[in-house]
Amino acid sequence: MISASELTKRYPEGREALRDVSFEITAGEMVFLTGHSGAGKSTLFKLLAAIERPTSGHVLINGQNLAALRRNAVPYLRRKLGLIFQDRKLLFDRTVLDNVLLPLAIVGHPVREARRRALAALAKVGLPDRENTLPIALSGGEQQRLAIARAVVNRPAILLADEPTANLDADSAAEILAIFRAFQQVGVTVCVATHDLPVLSGPPPRVLRLHKGEMRDLSAAAAGTP
Amino acid sequence: MKAWIGQHLTALRDALRRLLAAPLNSLLSLLVIGVALTLPTAGWLCLDNLRQATGDSPGVQQISIFMTLDVGKSALSDLESRLKDARAGSWRFVSREEALKHLQASEGMAEIVASLPKNPLPDAFIVTPDDTRPEALESLARTFAAWPDVAHVQLDSAWVRRLDALLRLGKLVVMLLGILFAGALVTITFNTIRLQILAQAAEIELAKLIGATDAWIQRPLHYFGVLQGVLGGLCAALLVTVGFHLLRAPVGELAQLYGANFVLQGLSPLDITALAVVGGGLGWLGASISAAMYLRRVA
Numbered sequence: 420m421i422s423a424s425e426l427t428k429r430y431p432e433g434r435e436a437l438r439d440v441s442f443e444i445t446a447g448e449m450v451f452l453t454g455h456s457g458a459g460k461s462t463l464f465k466l467l468a469a470i471e472r473p474t475s476g477h478v479l480i481n482g483q484n485l486a487a488l489r490r491n492a493v494p495y496l497r498r499k500l501g502l503i504f505q506d507r508k509l510l511f512d513r514t515v516l517d518n519v520l521l522p523l524a525i526v527g528h529p530v531r532e533a534r535r536r537a538l539a540a541l542a543k544v545g546l547p548d549r550e551n552t553l554p555i556a557l558s559g560g561e562q563q564r565l566a567i568a569r570a571v572v573n574r575p576a577i578l579l580a581d582e583p584t585a586n587l588d589a590d591s592a593a594e595i596l597a598i599f600r601a602f603q604q605v606g607v608t609v610c611v612a613t614h615d616l617p618v619l620s621g622p623p624p625r626v627l628r629l630h631k632g633e634m635r636d637l638s639a640a641a642a643g644t645p
Numbered sequence: 646m647k648a649w650i651g652q653h654l655t656a657l658r659d660a661l662r663r664l665l666a667a668p669l670n671s672l673l674s675l676l677v678i679g680v681a682l683t684l685p686t687a688g689w690l691c692l693d694n695l696r697q698a699t700g701d702s703p704g705v706q707q708i709s710i711f712m713t714l715d716v717g718k719s720a721l722s723d724l725e726s727r728l729k730d731a732r733a734g735s736w737r738f739v740s741r742e743e744a745l746k747h748l749q750a751s752e753g754m755a756e757i758v759a760s761l762p763k764n765p766l767p768d769a770f771i772v773t774p775d776d777t778r779p780e781a782l783e784s785l786a787r788t789f790a791a792w793p794d795v796a797h798v799q800l801d802s803a804w805v806r807r808l809d810a811l812l813r814l815g816k817l818v819v820m821l822l823g824i825l826f827a828g829a830l831v832t833i834t835f836n837t838i839r840l841q842i843l844a845q846a847a848e849i850e851l852a853k854l855i856g857a858t859d860a861w862i863q864r865p866l867h868y869f870g871v872l873q874g875v876l877g878g879l880c881a882a883l884l885v886t887v888g889f890h891l892l893r894a895p896v897g898e899l900a901q902l903y904g905a906n907f908v909l910q911g912l913s914p915l916d917i918t919a920l921a922v923v924g925g926g927l928g929w930l931g932a933s934i935s936a937a938m939y940l941r942r943v944a
Contacts, residue, residue: 496856
């Protein structure tokens with residue numbers, strides 16, 4: 420589903436954010452990308468979402484090489500991804516429903532069908548009957564759930580989240596992760612970048628650890644393979 | 646196809662919503678655009694009226710052929726056949742008796758005419774040429790003057806030429822004004838769209854991140870520009886119509902004092918449509934330049 424090989428990202432000022440990173444995420448997997456701040460998590464998130472391009476190496480998503488993607492093909496790739504941004508990027512002058520409708524409007528769904536889907540997505544993340552509220556009236560955890568509803572409303576096969584539990588209390592964070600788990604269970608590939616590994620019920624998740632731009636696959640190490 | 650129409654309708658609705666979201670701002674922009682379009686439109690309309698007035702009023706593009714005083718009946722019919730051969734246009738014969746009667750009817754002239762020992766007026770032909778270009782009129786006048794028994798040919802050619810030159814100059818001025826104000830309209834739209842984009846920077850950035858194409862982002866902005874231009878054009882049409890309506894009575898009165906029956910013509914429905922289309926086109930131009938520049942900077 421997602422495959423990165425020898426990924427290096429060097430910024431113009433000379434800082435090397437990622438060095439020779441390779442990994443593979445199979446369809447339906449849930450993977451945590453950890454490392455303390457500055458380890459390169461956000462950079463990797465941006466490379467996977469084709470927001471930035473790698474200096475060398477390549478990323479394949481669904482067999483599509485992002486490095487070779489033409490500029491006008493990028494929007495169509497993004498529509499296949501559910502993106503949850505670190506700063507959430509909610510539109511505070513639009514209602515909750517309008518926020519969730521935006522990705523559907525971009526794709527051009529008929530209005531009635533779009534509305535039905537958006538309401539379903541809101542119900543799925545636990546925000547039913549809040550569609551006419553403005554985002555400012557939501558708590559931090561609710562805002563994050565709104566961001567998730569917006570990311571999944573297009574039913575993407577891949578969900579990429581950058582620090583979705585930052586600034587949330589433990590209960591809210593657990594709720595958010597439970598929502599991700601639920602999506603994974605229906606076949607969505609979920610990749611979560613986070614600086615602190617959450618405590619999760621169920622089988623231990625796979626963890627990819629970034630340290631100063633280099634990667635170690637913790638679960639692979641635990642299984643005894645180099 | 647249905648989805649495509651749907652997207653355009655959504656963009657149009659979006660543009661309308663943005664226009665109505667700041668009614669005072671929108672109204673001010675519309676007024677500025679309206680005033681900018683009013684000046685060249687009014688100028689053009691004035692020229693059009695002037696052309697019509699001079700084209701219709703008698704005496705301007707007519708040639709009078711005055712015969713010698715002692716001319717005989719045969720000479721008159723000879724001239725008439727010459728006119729027929731020359732295919733100069735239509736003509737009217739005014740006999741010397743008729744001319745005298747006409748003069749007597751004029752205010753204050755009756756006594757003078759009565760004191761005259763004999764009729765001093767000659768027989769005359771008044772020709773209304775088909776071809777009213779100044780050069781053609783002059784060449785016709787030269788031809789008439791060379792005919793026998795013709796005492797004098799009168800063509801107010803200097804006046805016609807002056808008017809023609811004046812009209813041409815006016816046309817040029819109106820055209821320059823038009824270009825200037827078209828530029829102003831494009832600039833105004835460019836700026837309003839730039840402000841729109843700045844106000845929606847967060848929304849545009851997010852839309853791009855979650856898969857919006859440049860076309861999708863630009864569409865409502867283009868519609869906004871077109872809408873503003875069209876409404877500005879209609880605003881100009883309204884201003885011109887009101888202005889000309891106010892001028893109609895005084896102009897008619899003035900024309901009557903000069904003995905002319907002239908009605909000031911306002912904008913026709915076709916003119917109003919053209920104004921809206923031109924406004925919309927210029928608005929689209931301003932909006933697309935603005936949107937393209939911004940999106941290039943973002944990318």
